[in-house]
Amino acid sequence: MEQFEFNYPAKRKIPKRAHVGVVGSGDLEVLLEPIDSPTASVRIRTSVDGFKTTWKAVLDRFFGRYDGAVHIEINDAGATPGAVSLRLQQAVEASES
Amino acid sequence: MSSAISSREYLQRRSFIELDARTRAKSLFDSRTDRELAGPFDRIESPWLPLQGVTPQADDGCIVMRGTIGGRQAVVIAFDGAFQGGGIGEVSGAKLTSALDLACRDSQEGKPTSAVLLLETGGVRLQEANLGLAAVAEIISSIIALRQYAPVISVIAGPIGCFGGMSLAAGVSSYIVMTPEGRLGLNGPEVIEEESGVEEFDASDRSLIWSIYGGQQRYNQGLVDVLVDDDANQMIETVRDLIAQGIPEVHRSQQVDLYRSRITALDTSTQWDPAVVLWSAASLARPTGRDQRPTDDKKEHHQ
Numbered sequence: 001m002e003q004f005e006f007n008y009p010a011k012r013k014i015p016k017r018a019h020v021g022v023v024g025s026g027d028l029e030v031l032l033e034p035i036d037s038p039t040a041s042v043r044i045r046t047s048v049d050g051f052k053t054t055w056k057a058v059l060d061r062f063f064g065r066y067d068g069a070v071h072i073e074i075n076d077a078g079a080t081p082g083a084v085s086l087r088l089q090q091a092v093e094a095s096e097s
Numbered sequence: 098m099s100s101a102i103s104s105r106e107y108l109q110r111r112s113f114i115e116l117d118a119r120t121r122a123k124s125l126f127d128s129r130t131d132r133e134l135a136g137p138f139d140r141i142e143s144p145w146l147p148l149q150g151v152t153p154q155a156d157d158g159c160i161v162m163r164g165t166i167g168g169r170q171a172v173v174i175a176f177d178g179a180f181q182g183g184g185i186g187e188v189s190g191a192k193l194t195s196a197l198d199l200a201c202r203d204s205q206e207g208k209p210t211s212a213v214l215l216l217e218t219g220g221v222r223l224q225e226a227n228l229g230l231a232a233v234a235e236i237i238s239s240i241i242a243l244r245q246y247a248p249v250i251s252v253i254a255g256p257i258g259c260f261g262g263m264s265l266a267a268g269v270s271s272y273i274v275m276t277p278e279g280r281l282g283l284n285g286p287e288v289i290e291e292e293s294g295v296e297e298f299d300a301s302d303r304s305l306i307w308s309i310y311g312g313q314q315r316y317n318q319g320l321v322d323v324l325v326d327d328d329a330n331q332m333i334e335t336v337r338d339l340i341a342q343g344i345p346e347v348h349r350s351q352q353v354d355l356y357r358s359r360i361t362a363l364d365t366s367t368q369w370d371p372a373v374v375l376w377s378a379a380s381l382a383r384p385t386g387r388d389q390r391p392t393d394d395k396k397e398h399h400q
Contacts, residue, residue: 001150019137022117023154024179031137031155047152075152 003045004052006059010040010069018094021087028076028084030091035071046076058084066092102326111329114255114278118177121215121254122162124329125173125336130164135192143186145225154180159189161196167337170208172200175215178257184222185263190232197239197249204246211247211340212240214270215254219285220261233262237269244271244348250339253279254327258310260285269350272322272339274332275312281320282310308371320349 017033035041040063044055058081072091079087102110116124123131135141137155146153158180162173174193176183185193193214200210221229240249248271253259258280259267267273267281275281286300299305308314316324323339325331363369 001147001152017138019155022177022179023152023158024177027179029137029154033138045147045152047150073155075154077152 001045001047002049002052003043004055005044006042006056008040008042008059008063010038011067012069014068014070014095016095018091020090020094023075023077026078026080026083028074028079028087030087031073032091032095033071034095035069038069040066040068040070040072042072042074044074044076046074046078048076048078054081055084057081061085062088068092068095070095110326112327113329113332114276114327116329117179118158118175118215118217119160122160122173122175125166125213125333126162126164126171127166127168131162131173132164134161134163134196136160141188141192143188143225145187145228146181149224151181151224157186157188157192158183159192161192166211166213166340169340170203170210171213171340172196172210173213173215176218178217178255181222181224183216183218183257184225185218185220185229185232185236186222186225187228187232189222190229190236194232194235194239197236197243201239201243201246204243209247212243212249213336213340214249214251214266216251216259216263216267217253217255217257218259218261218263219257220263230262233266236263236266240266240269244269244344246344248272248339248342248344250274250336252332252336253281253312254332255279258282269348271345271348273315273320273349274323274325274335274339275315275321276325276327276332277307277312278327279312280307280310281312281315286310305371314371 014034017031019029019031021027021029023029042059046055062085076084113121135156140155141157142153142155143157154177158177160175160177165171174196176189197212200212203210221233243249250272251259251267251270252274253267254276256278260280260282264281264283273281286298286306289298290300312321312324315321323335325335
């Protein structure tokens, strides 16, 4: 298992927290919570070692469009980059609905 | 049953199995009465899994919700089969036990609180072996304590089913509800195949596995109180009815003589065919269909 953290600038306060997904094979769990400072932090724990650059690429792309001030925790059980992006979008949707 | 519903009804029904554990639990409560206890943001997760290189889940795969069902106090504990096969670890076991104990305390204080266990579990989580086993022992004693005051209902809906120590927990509950897709057994098919060889038991033979462990078989054997289709509305109605019905006069696990006599009556000199119902309809005098109530067991017991 590997753990790492990424930080991004953020502008917008978000209304509420959200929890989506499950730590099942090929899937992941996302916990998304609003924070007060204008930043976004992401902590990832993944069961598959050696993919830090891929995680960074997926998150760079996500935060290229998302400006919420959040702390995100991801518990991953080998999800593909596509699955990660979809879960992140789902968490955002849940936090703004 | 499945054969009786049209394809249109089949397509339009709301599957219970397809709901995730949290949504299953929530669906049982009266609208807006539910609240989750020790949820994912409380981050009560397994301390043992990361040490073994396994990613933990923020709720340890166990969802606890409190609210009312049909106007009566209830707690629902749901296991997430997608996380570690729904396996019981130290934390998920403690969540279940605490929920049952709180329900028991409330019941003793004059506020009867039923428990509904949504079981989707292979039993003890092997990474937490001894702690999981200890948890199962605690779960069983907590169920037996609570069932004196309020019904404990085990629901085995999905294809993971309920195995190992948790099948014992289901066995001591007041009522068991299954779907034909569910499975119930002590030793799972893979375990038997591993131990005794594929000639003894072929775990890849799905029709064989379901003909032995499946909801229909367990219901025919009289080990399950209600068999429902995979339909959320039917499931909600069934759970509500059983809670309203209250504690059974005699719990299944108290009927030691009945089950001992059934086992004694089994002829093991020839290979049992799953198509032939054990303790057949003649001896059980059970009609088939959904409107089964555990009163049949009691009649049988008193005969």
